[in-house]
Amino acid sequence: MLGSTLVRAPVVEGRAVTAALHLHAVGKSFGRVAALRAVTLAVDPGEYITILGPSGSGKSTLLRLIAGFDRPDTGRVEVLGQDLAGRSAHERGVGFVFQSFALFPHLSVFENLAFGLRYRRHAPVIDAAQVGREVDAALALVGLSGLGARSVAQISGGQKQRVALARCLVGKPRVVLLDEPLGALDANLRDQMALELTRIQRQLGGTFLHVTGNEQEALALGSRVAVLDQGALVQIDMPRRLFERPASSQVARLLNCFNPLSGQAAGGRLAGPAFDVPLPDVAAQWHGAALCMVRRDRVQVDADQPGNGGRGDGDPRRAHITGTYLASEYAGSRVLAIFRTGAGAHFEVEYHLSHRRPPAFVAGRRYALRWQAAETLAYAA
Known part of the structure; x- marks a missing residue:
């Protein structure tokens, strides 16, 4: 042989x-x-x-x-x-x-x-x-x-x-x-x-x-x-x-499944253009420039609740930003929903069709994009 x-x-x-x-x-x-x-x-x-x-x-x-x-x-x-x-x-x-x-x-x-x-x-x-x-x-x-x-x-x-x-x-x-x-x-x-x-x-x-x-x-x-x-x-x-x-x-970007959020860390939160989200515990004491990565398939999309300033829904360990729905990309077993945040950047949410189906989003409508702070990856800029 x-x-x-x-x-x-x-x-x-x-x-x-x-x-x-x-x-x-x-x-x-x-x-x-x-x-x-x-x-x-x-x-x-x-x-x-x-x-x-x-x-x-x-x-x-x-x-x-x-x-x-x-x-x-x-x-x-x-x-x-x-x-x-x-x-x-x-x-x-x-x-x-x-x-x-x-x-x-x-x-x-x-x-x-x-x-x-x-x-x-x-x-x-x-x-x-x-x-x-x-x-x-x-x-x-x-x-x-x-x-x-x-x-x-x-x-x-x-x-x-x-x-x-x-x-x-x-x-x-x-x-x-x-x-x-x-x-x-x-x-x-x-x-x-x-x-x-x-x-x-x-x-x-x-x-x-x-x-x-x-x-x-x-x-x-x-x-x-x-x-x-x-x-x-x-x-x-x-x-x-x-x-x-x-x-x-750099590694996270190569994996092509994360949304980047760049801002300033202080008081256990990351603040940037049009967002203010909690940091994971490992980065709670950070101060200065930082970058967070959010997995596309870890994000929940709900109807937007205006007036909360992007600081969440009452749960201090739950992150929230607002995005305007643009379009979706169908890729067989999954769908990628694309939103534009207040800073003009794209934010993507992935739905695996065997686990969950995406709602019927309306183009141009604002939605709340939420995830658990514990699932955020944080890196010093």
Whole structure:
């Protein structure tokens, strides 16, 4: 079986002796632009780590440094405890799956996989029967048995993605790097391939490092999620913990499910243009500029009660602001209702249709937007 030949870290009494992948203060600049800033990350054998970040955050640069396509300016990269400095890409035992697939268009599916086995510099596979066995095992793993004779032009986009993954896996890499592997697929194929990636990774027990700009993809696939922002690793955590407690306002913004409120903290409250709301207990003693993040799906919408000055409905731990309803966006299982606050900013409320259905809002009408102060995330500005 293909999975039985993957390179694994040594184990003593059930505990891995060394990280499958270890980045030590890795930095890279292009001219005066710092693409990566002292990134340190340890990935255990068998982990599926997702790297989340916006465009330009350094995600692809990080993968290229691990793969050996580029060299770091500072720091070092280790795989299974071995420093990869000075080793070319083909000597690292690292597999790479490109977003563009990077398949040979003039070769069949079988030959795309066989090419790397036959012509690799280290231990090329010469025996045709062995090449056939290894290629067939890799195609079976990704659900493409029987398609080896087809040309690349005769298969769908989802099948091309599977071929690209199989071509990576047939080389039995120590670490698999995936550069936005679902970005070129439509929504249905993305969901299907996401399930396939987790199934394959679990079946092999291999180490996967997957970069994406999609927060839902990162949270769904990663056993841990690492967040890159402007070349720096700003948080790495379990998906649920990262979602519920982002370490910074930058991370919260990347998760794309929070409303920001910026103002001045004093007396246990945050005051800003057209709002005055209670702070959570952890920020009750703050003074000065602060930023609060409010989850879209934690907000209740009621008919507005004029004249309360935005200080709530009598409950000191319940926040309240006023918003004018603009429109709603329907997205299948959820609806996003969009309001404009007194300061002119947009405030969004998310309804998951399996839990609650949105009221019939009237465009241009004012509504009270309420949430519990304890569910507010507060950050020093």
